[in-house]
Amino acid sequence: MPPARPPHPPVSSIDVARLAGVSQSAVSRAFSPGASVSPKMRAKVLEAAAALGYRPSVIPRIMLSGRSRMIGIVVGGLDNPFYAAVLDHFATALQTRGLQTLMMRVPHALSLDGALDQLAGYRVDAVVTALAVGSRQAASALSALRIPIVCFNSRLTAPWISTIRSNNRAAGRLAAELLADRGVRRAAWLAGPADSAAARERGRGFADGLAARGLLPPIVLAADDSYDGGYAAMGALMHREPPPAGLFCSNDLMACGAIDALRARGLSVPGDVLVAGYDNIPQAAWHGYDLTTFDQQAEQMAAAALELLDDPATATGGQSRTIPARLIERGSTSGLIT
Structure with missing residues (x-):
């Protein structure tokens, strides 16, 4: 067997400069936005680069500017x-x-704490995440990186760490009012993991809303934020007692699981149990679920995160912005419980 050929070295800026008949610095300027280079020179460089299949490396730019974009x-x-x-x-x-x-x-699907080592090892200009900061200790360690970080629905802020929140507590109260207006007198709260700050706020708002209507505290069901978790939690409850007339779920995935668990035992949604969720995922609008839910308005949350990062006054953290969750009523809470 003949020996394997060594890999061909990648095309470099020196190769492009040689073919174009220009200096290596001219090649660098041709690929740098805003750099001083004549249109004729840039055209020569780009033509040579295309012929050789050259793609400029961003590493030298990172080394010089300290920013990776x-x-x-x-x-x-x-x-x-x-x-x-x-x-x-x-x-x-x-x-x-x-x-x-x-x-x-x-x-860990809920906490940013586990990303500390990875963030320290990469040169990024900023970080955006749907995870929360789980502890003050982690917040201090993340702040020490001096990288702007924007989290969604995190309870904690700190220097260099900001958060974009849904109005979780207010939405929880609104969910309680909706179910109470439909005649629900005994409700349950499908809470999800205990270390989810957003879920805790939704649950507190729901309990407050029920109390304001003179209703008993909700039955609390715990699950793991998944479809299977919602299905199992509702199934376990119905092994012990009849289901409540109304159910508010910390997210739509669990709500879908709970609906299927109710139907598997011959119950109707909304005929026997009214169900509401949170997030407005695509499945919530499917005819099989037709789920009432709260839309966190993801596009607005992303826009708010970019505003924080764009403004030097806010990019260094400590900011908290709230995006109102929009109630979307569908068939799963239609009609009245009698």
């Missing part, structure tokens, strides 16, 4: 379509500004 997007899994929608809006907006995204994944 890359925004880190930290995810903890995209099982919930809401997170994917927010990040899609944000990535699209970044691309229109000539910025690139670097995706980083951490094992």
Whole structure:
């Protein structure tokens, strides 16, 4: 067997300069936006680069400027379509500004704390994430990186760390009022993980809204933010007691699971149980669920994050912005419970 040929070295700016008959610095200027280079010179360089298949490396620019024009997007899994929608809006907006995204994944789906080591190892200009900062200790460590960080629905802010929040507590109260207006006198709250700050706020608002109507505190069901979690939690409740007349869920995935669990046991939504969720994921509008929900307005959240990063006065953190969640009433809460 003949020996393998060594890999062909990548085309360099020196090769382009040689073919174009210009200096290497002229090649660099031709690929630098705003640099001083004549149209004729730029055309010669671009023609030579196209012939050789040359693509300029961004590494020298990063070394010189200290800026990568890359925004880190930290995810903890995209099982919930809401997170994917927010990040899609944000990535699209970044691309229109000539910025690139670097995706980083951490094992914990709710907390940014696990991203600390990864963030310290990459040279990104800023970080956006749907994860929350889980502790003051983690906030201090993240602040020490001196990278602007914008989180969605995080309870904590700190120097260099800002948050874009849905009005979770107010939405929880509105969910309670909606169910009470439909005649619900005994309600349940499908809470999700205890370490989700957004879920805790929604639950508090829901309990406050029920109390304001003179109703009992909600039955609290715990699950893991997933479809399977919602299905299992509702199934476990119905093994112990009849289901409540109304159910508010911390997210739409759990609401869909709970609806299917109710129907698997011969109950109707909304005939027997009214159900509302949160996030307005695409599945919520499917005819099989027709789910009343709260739309966090992902596009507005992404726009607010960019505003924080664009303004030097706010990019250094400590900011909190609230985007009102919009109630979308569908068939799962139609009619009255009698």
